[in-house]
Amino acid sequence: MQQDKHPDYHSVVFRDRAAGCAFLTRSTASSDETIDWDDGETYPVVDVEISSESHPFYTGKARTVDSEGRVARFERRYGGGSGQG
Template sequence: MKEGIHPNYRDVCFVDLTNGFKFVTRSVVQSKETIKMDDGRELPLVKLETTSETHPFYTGTQKSVDTLGGRVEKFRNKFAKVGIAKKA
């Protein structure tokens, strides 16, 4: 590999603002804030609105909401006749 073209990865602490969940991973993201970890390390801190701990897709609390006047129902009605033919 070529020298000097790869970014400087370092440990960074990400915090979910919804529930306080913290995780450390390697990243190149810049941050002005730092946090002191339990093991004594001081790491850059990045605050996130949502992570896999609180996102509805990963937590299983996802809801399907049809808010635009039955668009899903219109689609189903339109293509109901085109459906795959079942073998008799």
């Protein structure tokens, strides 16, 4: 295997500003800013605008699309969907 081919993979804290939470994971992302974590170690911190803690899909606050109205409008416009071509 060739040396120095892969990026540096290390522990990083990602801080979600929208939800006000942070989580420790491993990543190739880097930052000059650091944070003291619960285990007493200091890790680089990367601020993100959205994560699974604040994304509408994961929090259950996603908008549902009114597909029934669209189907009814299609059937009114193009017939009742009786299979006639």
